[in-house]
Amino acid sequence: MVRGTAVKGRPNKVMRLLAEKYPTKESVYEQLIYLQSRLSLPKGIEHFMSDLHGEYASFFHILNNCSGVIREKVDYVFGERLSAEEKAEFCTLIYYPKEKIEQMASKHQNTPEWYRRNLSQLLELSKLMSYKYPASKVNGFIPKRYEAVIVELMNTRPEADNAQFVYHKRLLNTIVQIDSGADFIEAFTVLIKRLAVDRLHIVGDFFDRGNRPDAILNLLMKHPSVDIQWGNHDVLWMGAALGNEACIATVVRNSLRYNNTDVLERGYGISLRPLTTFASRIYPDANPIKAAEKAITMMMFKLEGQLIRQHPEYQMDSRLLLDKIDFRSSHAVLGDGKRYELESAYFPTLDEAAADCYELTEKEAAIIADLKSYFEESTVLRRHVDYLYQKGSLYTRYNGNLLFHGCVLLNDDGSLRTITYKDRDFRGKGWFDYCDRLAREAYLHHTAEAVDFMYFLWCGRLSPVSGREFKTFERAYIPDESTWKEPADPYFKYVNNEDTCAMVLQEFGLDAQKGHIINGHVPVKVKKGETPVKAGGKAIIIDGGFCKAYHSKTGISGYTLISNSRGLRLLQHQKIADVREALRENHDIESVSETVELQTCRTTLGDTDEGRLIQDEITDLYNLLLAYQNGLIKPQE
Incomplete structure (x- = not known):
């Protein structure tokens, strides 16, 4: 059904509201061009985590290093231009900018050259990571008080023209000269972390066992794009x-x-x-x-x-x-x-x-x-x-996947x-x-x-x-x-069955061929040979034991499931550095990556839930444009 069409020669409520927002044909042209183009961009990166159980130190580090994604981007951008030690130190600066700058200052190593070099590297990394987003969205990720200067830096092309090179250099030099290098480094790290993860899904259990669920929630409340399954x-x-x-x-x-x-x-x-x-x-x-x-x-x-x-x-x-x-x-x-x-x-x-x-x-x-x-x-x-x-x-349907913490209750026959x-x-x-x-x-x-x-x-x-x-x-x-044995629902056995997973996905109105079930609740005992990937990849159990009380059972320190435009990847965290260790030794998270699903075609924004909403808006805008052209609604000059 086409939304926003005129009824009996009169504009409906949707059309009238759109006409207030886009009062001229030119404003409709502009929005249509922007929205149609957005649909072709790669879909945003989603991270899934579960069963944090109050382990603030582990969650804090994973949130700061985006489950290892930032390190992968640093390796890709700088390759052999930086040594392993230099890349490790640069990553630590991104994860903990304030603490790292204080550490460098205590050693009198925060020289103007150090600020210029790191600002230049942060800018280069930000540019590469921003390419899959429209400019307006990237601008929204930048802390507002630094937006104008960082946008200007992001738009310079020093490699293309000498005048641009001089302009770019002067921008960086001025930042350092007026003693605002630390502020801009922190602003760039906020931008990089936001570019690394477009959406964060927490599939249940913040509380109990670990001692700081309150700190986890305080931290998460600052994140701009989160959903939670209780x-x-x-x-x-x-x-x-x-x-x-x-x-x-x-x-x-x-x-x-x-x-x-x-x-x-x-x-x-x-x-x-x-x-x-x-x-x-x-x-x-x-x-x-x-x-x-x-x-x-x-x-x-x-x-x-x-x-x-x-x-x-x-x-x-x-x-x-x-x-x-x-x-x-x-x-x-x-x-x-x-x-x-x-x-x-x-x-x-x-x-x-x-x-x-x-x-x-x-x-x-x-x-x-x-x-x-x-x-x-x-x-x-x-x-x-x-x-x-x-x-x-209790559950979320997001981009074709079904997220819930526990189980869909089943009979003994599945x-x-x-x-x-x-x-x-x-x-x-x-x-x-x-x-x-x-x-x-x-x-x-x-x-x-x-x-x-x-x-x-x-x-x-x-x-x-x-x-x-x-x-x-x-x-x-x-x-x-x-x-002591606690009888469990047959779901926990049948989740290994592809037909069962297909039935559950269809029950929730999702495509059984393309969708996945993502849940936690039951720690995966990796050390005993268990795998989180069930039913040929149709179900993924991402409770890997963030809580230290479970480490002896699971043998690992948690999972992060990553969904990007190329498919699904599961990170198995072997060891998670804390803040002090990261600053002292530039140690990072140690993870093993497993590809769960690799797509032959890149998923675009048009293939997502957000894309379908954009397509609805595009339909309404075309109807508004038609109303302007037919004289049903008179546009402003």
Whole structure:
């Protein structure tokens, strides 16, 4: 259907609005020429990362070096003109300009010649990297206060004409003479990093395990082009910020368990003092952190038990185990009907004679109420949750690819599973859409049902961001490790099957031949021979273990998937340098590159989602031009 056409000889609303924006035929000509030409440019570079889990140092370096892309461009541009040591130092300057300049100044090596040489090299690199973008877009990437001078430098051609050579040299010399070299170096590095990555996709899980998810979000909020697919650890924190008490207890327990309480106390201003004081009194023989973990764990089991009983539609009764404890024999009866010995039967806040073992004691209730007020009133946490809702969703369809964190629920035979919830049936995309709607209802309207639902999203067996049955009670209290195995959705097996991936892509309205499924959630154990590329390249699992707690399992330090105009490439990060190491030794990220898909024809902007929107605008502009030519609308002179 052609958009923007006139109806019954009268211009419609779209046409009238376009005529206000482009009031002359000349302005329409100009925009049509610009838009038609843009469609032929190569598509922008997309980077995909997942499961950052609070590892700020690793993420900071990867964001600064654009997953190694900048080093590749430096090698390409300067080749043998620079030695390996010179290129390494130049790359470090791009990654950490302020710190590198300070280091050079401390050694009295930041001479005028040093500034001129590096500015010239940064300019050369920027020019090459800008060729796939229209000039107007490149100008938008430059920090505004330096835009006029940098645009002028980008447009000089010193190799073509002596006058241009002199002009170019004078521009650089003047920058250095007026002592603004450091400022312009920083501005050029901002431009280069923006040219290197056009779109950043984070496929879930900012929180837990690592100690600085808050710093990651602060950094990401400055990035101009980001989308986020929520992971189960994200919805856990989102639920906690919205006041879900079971989510609050779980967040606190996870932070204590991984010894990263700084994110709570310093990052978000959430005090744990009442909890630790209480815990030290009831567990006097344990160290304060372990005592607090024990205390909040019992509160968590009580609170989640209350939610599970209130919401049988969650289908999580297998987690109701506090009432299955036999205190006299120190055993618990699990879902298989068998009795398992407990590691300890000392539960000072659990009264076997109480009418309801899932009810908090008076002191526990006071501690949870105190924690809840901190979570709800933390302005920093609120700002981060606002950002996650603004930029995030349960899934994203982008340029023909399907991005989600967890799984599409399947039956044992690989078909789409039907989930009955509140007397309604859902499956596939419909279940994702319903869960997304309830998560937003919790944020926008704060209804009790929706806020409760955030706990289900975090750990429900039928949650699309979880997809497995948690065994938290068993892992906490039962030493028999056979009880720890967590049954997972058949999706995690069938994702290796090409027909299954095709079915999932079609379910979400995507081309099964051209599209890919990109998700995280399950660490890929590379050291055991696992591969992230599934189903002949139709699915890519990009959880490579950014978190240090997973390095021993995965054997690597994370993945970055790169989509450019030539196809898909997966970077397997072996070792990620931190800031101090990079500055001291000019060390960089160590990665192994694997081509996932190589296209015979270059993908242009016209082949992308943005290109289709541009094509719609072009259609409207042609209709406006026709209206001008036919006299239906009178153009301005």
